[in-house]
Amino acid sequence: MRKSMLAILIALGIAGLVVPGGVFAKDPRLSPKRLSSTGDSITEAINAEEFNPFIFITPNHWASWANGYYGFWEWLFGRTNVKSHNQRISSNFGSSGRKNFMQALSGADSFDLPGQTAQSVSNAATYVTHFMGHNDVCQGSFADIPSDAQFEANVRAGLNNMKNGLPNGATVYVQAIVDIYKLWQLGDQLTSFGIIDCRVIWAASLFNIFPCATMLSPLNSEADRQYTRSRNVAFNTILQNLVNEFNANDTHHYYQYTTVTFDTTFTADQVSPFDCFHPSAKGQKDLSAYTWADGPFKAYTK
Amino acid sequence: MSPLNIFTTRRPSSIPALLCILLLACSPDPSGTGEVAENRGEPIARLGDQIIYRDEVAPAVAYQVYRREVDIYSLLKGETEALISNRVLAMEAERRKIALEDLLRVEIDEKVEPAGEADVDAYLAGHPQEAGSGKETRARIRYFLSETRREERRLALQEDLRARAGFEFLLEPPLAIRTRLDVADAPVRGPAEAPITLVHFATFSSPLSVRSAGYLRRLVEEFPGKIRWVHRHFLNPHDETGLLAAEFAVAAQDQEVFWEAHDALFDLEGNLDERKMLGVAHKIGVDDDTMRQVGIDEKYLKAVKRDIDAGVKAGVRSEPVVYVNGRYFSSTFPYERLRQMVAEELGEAPPSVEPDDPLAGPLPAPSRGGG
Numbered sequence: 001m002r003k004s005m006l007a008i009l010i011a012l013g014i015a016g017l018v019v020p021g022g023v024f025a026k027d028p029r030l031s032p033k034r035l036s037s038t039g040d041s042i043t044e045a046i047n048a049e050e051f052n053p054f055i056f057i058t059p060n061h062w063a064s065w066a067n068g069y070y071g072f073w074e075w076l077f078g079r080t081n082v083k084s085h086n087q088r089i090s091s092n093f094g095s096s097g098r099k100n101f102m103q104a105l106s107g108a109d110s111f112d113l114p115g116q117t118a119q120s121v122s123n124a125a126t127y128v129t130h131f132m133g134h135n136d137v138c139q140g141s142f143a144d145i146p147s148d149a150q151f152e153a154n155v156r157a158g159l160n161n162m163k164n165g166l167p168n169g170a171t172v173y174v175q176a177i178v179d180i181y182k183l184w185q186l187g188d189q190l191t192s193f194g195i196i197d198c199r200v201i202w203a204a205s206l207f208n209i210f211p212c213a214t215m216l217s218p219l220n221s222e223a224d225r226q227y228t229r230s231r232n233v234a235f236n237t238i239l240q241n242l243v244n245e246f247n248a249n250d251t252h253h254y255y256q257y258t259t260v261t262f263d264t265t266f267t268a269d270q271v272s273p274f275d276c277f278h279p280s281a282k283g284q285k286d287l288s289a290y291t292w293a294d295g296p297f298k299a300y301t302k
Numbered sequence: 303m304s305p306l307n308i309f310t311t312r313r314p315s316s317i318p319a320l321l322c323i324l325l326l327a328c329s330p331d332p333s334g335t336g337e338v339a340e341n342r343g344e345p346i347a348r349l350g351d352q353i354i355y356r357d358e359v360a361p362a363v364a365y366q367v368y369r370r371e372v373d374i375y376s377l378l379k380g381e382t383e384a385l386i387s388n389r390v391l392a393m394e395a396e397r398r399k400i401a402l403e404d405l406l407r408v409e410i411d412e413k414v415e416p417a418g419e420a421d422v423d424a425y426l427a428g429h430p431q432e433a434g435s436g437k438e439t440r441a442r443i444r445y446f447l448s449e450t451r452r453e454e455r456r457l458a459l460q461e462d463l464r465a466r467a468g469f470e471f472l473l474e475p476p477l478a479i480r481t482r483l484d485v486a487d488a489p490v491r492g493p494a495e496a497p498i499t500l501v502h503f504a505t506f507s508s509p510l511s512v513r514s515a516g517y518l519r520r521l522v523e524e525f526p527g528k529i530r531w532v533h534r535h536f537l538n539p540h541d542e543t544g545l546l547a548a549e550f551a552v553a554a555q556d557q558e559v560f561w562e563a564h565d566a567l568f569d570l571e572g573n574l575d576e577r578k579m580l581g582v583a584h585k586i587g588v589d590d591d592t593m594r595q596v597g598i599d600e601k602y603l604k605a606v607k608r609d610i611d612a613g614v615k616a617g618v619r620s621e622p623v624v625y626v627n628g629r630y631f632s633s634t635f636p637y638e639r640l641r642q643m644v645a646e647e648l649g650e651a652p653p654s655v656e657p658d659d660p661l662a663g664p665l666p667a668p669s670r671g672g673g
Contacts, residue, residue, distance in 0.1 A: 050539050051620065079539065142446040143432045143439045150438070182380075189376040194478055195369060197634035223453035227446060230453075265380065267373040273619040 027252050030169035031093050032127030032297060035086055036101040036120035037066040038113060038158070039131040041211075041278060042178070042287075043104035049079055049281040051274035057106055058274075065279070065287035066129045067102040080281035084288050085129065085295075092300035101125065107211070109135035110151050113158035121165030128162060128170065129291075131261070133177040133239065137232045138212030140205075142224070145214060145231050152238045159246050159255075168252040171296050174243050176236045176262035180215045181229040186266055187216075187276040195268065198276035212277070236262055258294045261287065361482035365617030365630045371476035379471060390463035410455045417447035480628030481616050485532045488609070489560040492522070492530035498647055500529060503536035503613045504622040506551070506567040507544035507574050514622035514633035515568045517640055525644060533564060535609040536621045543574050548609075549602035550579050553592050562586040 037043050041057070048063040061067060062074050068084030081087075086100045101123045103116040113132055120128045132155075139145050146154070162172055187198030204210035205217050214220075214228045236259070243257035270283030279287055292298060343356030360367060395405040422443050426433045433439065483501050500518055504511035522529050535548040547567055554563035566582040567574070583593050596602060616625070622633045626643045633640075645651030 141429065141432045143442045145442065145446075147438060147442065147445075185380060186376065189372065193368075193372045193475070194630065194632070194635070195372065196632045197636075200634055200636075221450070221454070222457055223450040226453040226457070227450045230449060265377060267377070268369055269373075 027168040029171060029254055030126040030167060032089050033093055033097050034099040034124060034126045035089055036123045036125035037104050037129045038116040038120060039104035040108045040135050041106035043131050044106050045284055046106050046278045047272040047274045048279060048284050063281040063284045065284045067100055080285060082281060082285040082288055085292060088292055091302040107135060110154035113154055114161055117158040117161040121161055124167055126167055126170045128172045130172060131175040133235050136235060137177060137180055137228060139214045142214055148234055148238060151235050155242055159242060163250050163253060166253055171254040173295050174239055174257045175291055176259045177232055179262050180232055181225060182265055183277055184215050184225060186271060190268055196276060201276055256296045258291060260290045260294045264290060364479040364481040368476055368479050375476055378473060382471060386464060386469050387460050390467050394463050409459050410452055414451045414455050417444050421447050481625060483616055483625055488532050488534055489555050490530060490532050491561050493527055496528055496530035498529050498644055499627055501532040501534060501625040503534050503618045505537045505544040506547040507541055507572055508621055509572040511622040512568055512571050514624060517637050521644055535606045536613040536618050546597050547574055547579060548606045549596045552602045552605040553596050554588050557588055559586045
């Protein structure tokens, strides 16, 4: 019986449908050929490389760390090849049977996660990236930041959707919320050094034209920003605990969490030159590299 | 038209200065003459028996180098402050012979009164727009107020401990620097001998560039006879309208009506289309045959590409940017800051920005003329 199971797994592995090295207590891990990303403006690569000043929020999907792509038009217009997870999957596992679904949406927060993960389920995704929570921390007012209980309930609902609906053997990879405070520090430095007046751009957060007044508003005190950072840290702890819990209890799926996104200190060339906040194309490229290197498929290095 | 080269030597910041000292200390005299090339910076390369000096290369990419120095400085400063914040707390706990957790409890938890209902009422009175955020509003605000009180206390404690321990960050911030800009064949207006040269990297299609063009107009009015205005095209990727307008402006330059086109295009405040450009062309006398070639004849595209390449090399990442005698100015900053920069270049104004601002004060005088 065991021998026949092993033979099946080897056959699937050769066919590129199963990733070798899986834990036998769980279903064999599926190849990540069907990628579905959940998330917000970071995964949509807002203002990463192109910017329309008339609409202020410009999706740059080719530059997404998760779903980005690089083809003829990107080459022609000299856009950045971000080597996204999508591209890495094709390089490592082949393009046959590939699907690339972006469910991330600018402005989405944990309340949108059940809806986005339902889409990932309907995509029959074998690999779901989850980079969400920035808009929970980044609110128009401090009263709008959800409580720990609410945030946990939202994320749990999203993970439950995937637990109940993703194909057995699928992988869910959860990234920690970026350290928003470090982004504020960076923008403050860029302003001080005369590179770009981030403070003026961020003043739009006062009128909800730009997000994240809870960190970026010029009216905030240092204590206010530290409070927001403490919520940032608390939400990451919840994400980590939930990932551990689901990975321990769900024998059909794989869950992994990384703090690399929180630990990264962004530099000037990694943030958008248009809004001093979202990752630039270079930042997206680095995010892809860092998260892949710390992720479930890091053994695949192409 | 001859190229205009604007550059100077700069006082190196501590980090590259230290590297230079180390390199020079470890290396034999690369020129073999024993002569220190004071006016050309340190030697950085050799081609046979020719020595390449820093100042032959660095001014063209000065702003790009500056950005990286800012990154290094900011990383080191941030990391140092985090280290110091933890260290002073540990030192204080050790001085009192108590655990760190006990220090935080005694100095923060026990000294901060949690927010009550009256505090929430007072907050909502000052922020009425937050009152309707939902049923959890009051609880969240109470939590926010209590936590920010704790944060304020923690920050005050750290600040006090840092001051008492004598913390001082010793690295010098990098200095703002001049970039050498080659503006050969670029359209110029204003007196050739004007003491101020403004190089405006901009596109006619963007409201941000419209605003910065307005800045330059004000400067010309406020400093009559002292400004030389150079335009260079810099586009955002995929801005086809901006590209067409830039090519049209190159065509107008060929017919010696560039500035007429420039002003008329900016007067449209970024709302451009082909029909409006044709209207401008008719108004300033660019013939229809020429206009039919705009967007088709590659000579116009090449001219725009040359400007974009020059901007990228100079460190422009998005329009608009103004270089004031080689000093970088992002037009996201207010007009007054640009005016201050011009006044400093003219020696008419003392530095008036914050003392810790590395842009404060005029730069050292150029060590040699450009050519």
